Amino acid sequence: MKKTLLLAVVLILSCLGAKAASYFFSPSEAASLKALLGGGELRPGDRIILRDGVYRDLGAFDFSARGSLDAPVTFCAEHPGAAVFSGPLTIRLSGEYLRLEGLLFYKAWSAELCLVEFQKEEGVFASHCRMTECAIDDCNNPQKSEVAIGRMSSSISGEFWLGLHGTDNRIDHCYFANKRVGGLTVQIWLGEKDYLNNHRIDHNVFGYHKDYQGNGAETIRIGNSWSSQLPSHTLVEDNVFLHCDGEIEVISVKSCHNTVRRNLFYESRGGLVCRHGHDNILESNTFIGNDIDGTLGIRIINQNQTVYDNFIARTGGYGLLVRMGVYERPTAETDTELEPLTSYHRVENADIAYNWFFGCREINLLSGFGDKEPRHVRMWHNVFTGPADCFRVEHADLIPGNFNFEDNRYSLADGARPPFDGGFTPLEVEPDWAALERARVLDLMSVGQGPSWYLPCRTDRDQIIGHYR
Numbered sequence: 001m002k003k004t005l006l007l008a009v010v011l012i013l014s015c016l017g018a019k020a021a022s023y024f025f026s027p028s029e030a031a032s033l034k035a036l037l038g039g040g041e042l043r044p045g046d047r048i049i050l051r052d053g054v055y056r057d058l059g060a061f062d063f064s065a066r067g068s069l070d071a072p073v074t075f076c077a078e079h080p081g082a083a084v085f086s087g088p089l090t091i092r093l094s095g096e097y098l099r100l101e102g103l104l105f106y107k108a109w110s111a112e113l114c115l116v117e118f119q120k121e122e123g124v125f126a127s128h129c130r131m132t133e134c135a136i137d138d139c140n141n142p143q144k145s146e147v148a149i150g151r152m153s154s155s156i157s158g159e160f161w162l163g164l165h166g167t168d169n170r171i172d173h174c175y176f177a178n179k180r181v182g183g184l185t186v187q188i189w190l191g192e193k194d195y196l197n198n199h200r201i202d203h204n205v206f207g208y209h210k211d212y213q214g215n216g217a218e219t220i221r222i223g224n225s226w227s228s229q230l231p232s233h234t235l236v237e238d239n240v241f242l243h244c245d246g247e248i249e250v251i252s253v254k255s256c257h258n259t260v261r262r263n264l265f266y267e268s269r270g271g272l273v274c275r276h277g278h279d280n281i282l283e284s285n286t287f288i289g290n291d292i293d294g295t296l297g298i299r300i301i302n303q304n305q306t307v308y309d310n311f312i313a314r315t316g317g318y319g320l321l322v323r324m325g326v327y328e329r330p331t332a333e334t335d336t337e338l339e340p341l342t343s344y345h346r347v348e349n350a351d352i353a354y355n356w357f358f359g360c361r362e363i364n365l366l367s368g369f370g371d372k373e374p375r376h377v378r379m380w381h382n383v384f385t386g387p388a389d390c391f392r393v394e395h396a397d398l399i400p401g402n403f404n405f406e407d408n409r410y411s412l413a414d415g416a417r418p419p420f421d422g423g424f425t426p427l428e429v430e431p432d433w434a435a436l437e438r439a440r441v442l443d444l445m446s447v448g449q450g451p452s453w454y455l456p457c458r459t460d461r462d463q464i465i466g467h468y469r
């Protein structure tokens, strides 16, 4: 009995003492690298470390393992940025607590749909995984078009950089820039078995994204129209979007219960759009348009959207757009053949308060086709300055009873007034707008977005900060 007990203790101790291993690879060892990452032998705490060099044309491979909260399985560069992926590549993550760290993707492109896909195959997801301090720069398939050809072209010819599935994944302190081919920088996929994602996308720098001249080139899309009635609970916070010109939506929210807060949109020719889905919160974001054509603020569609404390300055297009709807919110009984989820659903219960609209070209209420006017829209405590004609209101007769304006302030050019009966009073004292903007931007930049080791990221950050020195 005593012997058995002793043996058991020794066994337990030897299991506990099993040391996590570090595995080193160089570019000539790609085959054994892929065999280890996908082989199922990795243990919590293991580190797969790439020595300096260019890892070319790796194609698609799996990184499958189960780490733990305290001991993730880490795939990283020995020296951040010195191990470079190039050529066709798809890394398929599956399992739990995996980490990608310090990796540079430069002139690589996706061998499959995505460069980094958070699932191995349909339904086999990665959860609790983290991609941190990585950079994806100028990764465009040279065979693919950099401009949209036809209406649905990007879904056929586009390529995605990150495809998130599963739950509780985090993308942080990364840099993404110079995307030119159609397709998303970051797509969050939702499905019947794959929602309530709790993903977190934070402290990243999204640099230049070339104008694709068509749809399907958002920088971030949370969901898709077909899955838009599902909750995602994704959090997008403390990121910088600089010159993200891919298309008219920098971020397209297409699901429910997401939060987008404290992001800086700097001279990006697109907007933050609640395109589909409900119950989203857009809070404390800052938009600096510098009067550039195509720079936008916030567009609201659907129900229960909250828009608080955003600072939207000098957008060349709308600072705010609350649109007409074509259909009611879909229910389980809705025939989506007749009322497709790709259409526009009525705005209802929008709460738009404590925002600053400073010198925006347009504040647009009720434009767009459809006959479902927004209902129960509360606009309180907002400040508006801008050109005399910045309020563009179609269907002014539909404002009373549907929009509740209270305690808004304005200061428009040429002494103009907003075209509403009540709820707006002149701004008695103009704030020091330049100081306010400077404080907002520098405060957002102070949290240190992007990988510390990547020079182009530092240059992008310095470019913004330099405007306020």
Ligand code: CA
Residues within 6 Å of the ligand: 215, 216, 217, 218, 247, 249, 252
């Ligand atoms: Ca779009």
